[in-house]
Amino acid sequence: MSFSFELIAEDKQARAGTIDLGHTKVETPIFMPVGTNASVKAILPCMLKAVGAQIVLSNTYHLYLRPGIETIEKLSGLHRFMGWKRGILTDSGGFQVFSLSDLRNINPEGVYFKSHIDGSNHFFSPEYVVELQYRWGSDIAMVLDECPPYTMDKSYVKKSLDITINWAKRSIRARREHTVNALFGIVQGGVFDDLRKEAAIAMKDLEFDGFAIGGLSVGEPTEDMYRVVPIVNEFLPKNKPRYAMGIGRPENIIELIGMGVDMFDCVMPTRNARNGTLFTRFGVVNIKRQQYRDDDRPIEEGCGCYTCRNFSRGYLRHLHKAKELSFYTLASIHNLYYYINLVKSARKAILNGRFRSFKDEFYALMKEGEADE
Amino acid sequence: MSFSFELIAEDKQARAGTIDLGHTKVETPIFMPVGTNASVKAILPCMLKAVGAQIVLSNTYHLYLRPGIETIEKLSGLHRFMGWKRGILTDSGGFQVFSLSDLRNINPEGVYFKSHIDGSNHFFSPEYVVELQYRWGSDIAMVLDECPPYTMDKSYVKKSLDITINWAKRSIRARREHTVNALFGIVQGGVFDDLRKEAAIAMKDLEFDGFAIGGLSVGEPTEDMYRVVPIVNEFLPKNKPRYAMGIGRPENIIELIGMGVDMFDCVMPTRNARNGTLFTRFGVVNIKRQQYRDDDRPIEEGCGCYTCRNFSRGYLRHLHKAKELSFYTLASIHNLYYYINLVKSARKAILNGRFRSFKDEFYALMKEGEADE
Ligand SMILES: [Zn+2]
Numbered sequence: 140m141s142f143s144f145e146l147i148a149e150d151k152q153a154r155a156g157t158i159d160l161g162h163t164k165v166e167t168p169i170f171m172p173v174g175t176n177a178s179v180k181a182i183l184p185c186m187l188k189a190v191g192a193q194i195v196l197s198n199t200y201h202l203y204l205r206p207g208i209e210t211i212e213k214l215s216g217l218h219r220f221m222g223w224k225r226g227i228l229t230d231s232g233g234f235q236v237f238s239l240s241d242l243r244n245i246n247p248e249g250v251y252f253k254s255h256i257d258g259s260n261h262f263f264s265p266e267y268v269v270e271l272q273y274r275w276g277s278d279i280a281m282v283l284d285e286c287p288p289y290t291m292d293k294s295y296v297k298k299s300l301d302i303t304i305n306w307a308k309r310s311i312r313a314r315r316e317h318t319v320n321a322l323f324g325i326v327q328g329g330v331f332d333d334l335r336k337e338a339a340i341a342m343k344d345l346e347f348d349g350f351a352i353g354g355l356s357v358g359e360p361t362e363d364m365y366r367v368v369p370i371v372n373e374f375l376p377k378n379k380p381r382y383a384m385g386i387g388r389p390e391n392i393i394e395l396i397g398m399g400v401d402m403f404d405c406v407m408p409t410r411n412a413r414n415g416t417l418f419t420r421f422g423v424v425n426i427k428r429q430q431y432r433d434d435d436r437p438i439e440e441g442c443g444c445y446t447c448r449n450f451s452r453g454y455l456r457h458l459h460k461a462k463e464l465s466f467y468t469l470a471s472i473h474n475l476y477y478y479i480n481l482v483k484s485a486r487k488a489i490l491n492g493r494f495r496s497f498k499d500e501f502y503a504l505m506k507e508g509e510a511d512e
Numbered sequence: 513m514s515f516s517f518e519l520i521a522e523d524k525q526a527r528a529g530t531i532d533l534g535h536t537k538v539e540t541p542i543f544m545p546v547g548t549n550a551s552v553k554a555i556l557p558c559m560l561k562a563v564g565a566q567i568v569l570s571n572t573y574h575l576y577l578r579p580g581i582e583t584i585e586k587l588s589g590l591h592r593f594m595g596w597k598r599g600i601l602t603d604s605g606g607f608q609v610f611s612l613s614d615l616r617n618i619n620p621e622g623v624y625f626k627s628h629i630d631g632s633n634h635f636f637s638p639e640y641v642v643e644l645q646y647r648w649g650s651d652i653a654m655v656l657d658e659c660p661p662y663t664m665d666k667s668y669v670k671k672s673l674d675i676t677i678n679w680a681k682r683s684i685r686a687r688r689e690h691t692v693n694a695l696f697g698i699v700q701g702g703v704f705d706d707l708r709k710e711a712a713i714a715m716k717d718l719e720f721d722g723f724a725i726g727g728l729s730v731g732e733p734t735e736d737m738y739r740v741v742p743i744v745n746e747f748l749p750k751n752k753p754r755y756a757m758g759i760g761r762p763e764n765i766i767e768l769i770g771m772g773v774d775m776f777d778c779v780m781p782t783r784n785a786r787n788g789t790l791f792t793r794f795g796v797v798n799i800k801r802q803q804y805r806d807d808d809r810p811i812e813e814g815c816g817c818y819t820c821r822n823f824s825r826g827y828l829r830h831l832h833k834a835k836e837l838s839f840y841t842l843a844s845i846h847n848l849y850y851y852i853n854l855v856k857s858a859r860k861a862i863l864n865g866r867f868r869s870f871k872d873e874f875y876a877l878m879k880e881g882e883a884d885e
């Protein structure tokens with residue numbers, strides 16, 4: 140176990156720290172690009188480095204189904220497989236089993252599910268999911284959990300939470316037999332404050348290296364997210380990293396950093412890029428719009444990304460209209476650069492004890508900007 | 513006019529030279545990647561540089577329809593538009609008008625055609641096509657020509673050739689009013705030896721900076737190609753570059769270099785890459801095959817491209833199966849690197865007076881290799 144977390148600075152609830160993964164370090168707060176199939180969509184590892192990514196997320200559910208654990212093992216593990224030497228966090232597959240697969244059947248032992256690719260039958264237990272992530276060499280593995288849909292009532296969420304807590308304990312035991320670099324627990328509990336508190340208390344004393352807050356951004360109002368995160372963080376140990384799974388919009392990330400969250404991942408920068416939606420300090424640029432046809436400016440004035448240093452809005456709009464593959468790459472480079480540097484700037488502000496004014500500036504620029512939405 | 517061509521070495525018919533485009537140089541023989549819509553598919557300019565591209569081809573027909581000449585002019589010309597500082601050759605649009613557009617109507621004045629994008633009506637004259645390429649700043653412009661389908665009989669090809677020759681003369685006159693960096697004539701004549709000779713003789717004395725051989729690889733047997741190219745080259749001036757348009761397979765390029773052709777372009781490396789067909793010294797690798805699932809070797813042992821230096825066949829097969837966009841980029845990088853370096857090696861062999869043994873080695877490796885086809 141070479142994982143360690145050092146808390147370097149606090150600015151009210153906001154935190155700056157360093158995660159040491161042994162072979163590489165991660166400066167928190169951190170944004171992790173998503174590489175579902177062991178590839179961040181349209182982005183090569185050399186570009187990931189260029190936009191400043193320190194750690195990426197990949198998906199146990201997807202990797203297990205394709206190419207499968209045997210292939211990744213034969214090809215020397217996930218880092219060598221995807222040509223990425225920095226950090227890799229893999230989620231447990233819990234979320235994907237419940238959102239993507241057909242005919243899932245959950246019981247206290249684990250979850251039966253059908254592959255969304257070919258309909259074949261599979262079973263995930265908490266122990267097996269830890270083993271998978273250990274075998275392909277994740278730097279940070281996540282426990283199997285159930286993430287109940289936002290529409291479920293409290294009695295369902297309570298029952299689900301009991302299973303998730305039980306699975307967390309089994310994961311800790313399974314982990315003792317292996318040496319997964321790090322293992323994070325996941326706090327569920329939906330939008331129910333008492334269940335979130337119960338979940339955080341149940342998790343905090345288990346021997347996890349960090350804690351994720353799951354079940355956010357699954358359809359609930361933003362107010363619910365902003366209310367339950369501080370409840371959870373109150374009980375989580377200060378000396379371990381906190382990770383808000385699947386969050387989110389730039390303002391969500393800024394708010395949650397202010398509540399003491401250290402790690403983020405989201406498909407939004409890459410997915411929205413492919414749809415032509417580009418993030419800037421001044422709001423969103425919808426590159427499809429006619430107004431950008433002859434616009435020689437970069438996506439964002441002053442942006443240091445490869446795309447903004449070399450190409451105009453007019454050219455990007457042309458590539459989008461012509462459905463050129465390079466559009467997806469150039470747009471994703473800019474959006475990832477934006478996200479990673481937004482969080483990097485937040486970190487700097489925390490180190491300088493000026494997170495509050497950083498946040499004020501963030502919202503002021505958004506308001507004054509001539510954004511498209 | 514800053515264009516010049518220097519013939520540096522000859523090895524039997526094969527030639528090595530340098531084209532000076534004023535702002536950049538091109539070493540011949542050269543392979544030019546194709547960037548139809550002002551973008552080489554799935555490849556960014558930084559990667560084009562990394563694979564050693566010195567000049568790319570873009571398409572007047574496509575650029576004229578989208579984004580249009582006004583937009584490219586407002587965005588400061590083609591080099592700035594596509595973020596590419598090295599050489600750009602644009603074809604005249606003749607080939608695309610005849611292969612892509614609907615309801616074309618050719619007459620001695622020019623060609624009426626309907627856009628394949630929106631059905632709108634357009635007219636290309638030889639003069640306008642020169643003007644377009646001048647206005648957006650091509651380093652090398654091509655004259656408007658008619659490229660008759662392989663199925664046409666000799667009387668049609670003869671009539672078509674008369675129009676093409678007349679258009680070439682008008683292009684030369686139109687060029688005097690502008691200063692297009694360079695203008696190349698195109699030799700047509702189908703598979704008819706006497707028409708090819710007539711075309712070459714008619715072109716050779718016009719004030720072109722170079723000459724293309726068009727109408728090759730349009731469905732004719734390879735023997736026809738190998739027969740008409742030497743006929744044409746016999747009459748073309750030695751002190752000007754010769755360009756075989758749209759050629760071709762690696763062995764076609766090697767053969768035509770041996771016949772004294774200096775410039776090549778083809779969509780094959782990028783198009784085949786997207787289909788999972790990868791070129792190597794030992795033949796073709798069809799990365800889709802099951803046999804590559806757990807294969808930790810690069811596409812080609814010893815290849816210096818980014819893809820081979822960082823990724824296994826197993827990973828590339830996985831990306832292909834998962835339809836990951838990065839597959840197209842990684843496969844295109846390798847195939848372009850292969851093509852560009854094949855031609856670069858041919859140049860080196862010519863400079864060393866050993867093109868014949870280079871060619872023998874090329875075929876020997878192809879034969880001994882454990883290729884997929
Ligand atoms: Zn940018």
Ligand SMILES: [Zn+2]
Binds near residue numbers: 811816820821846
């Ligand atoms: Zn290669």
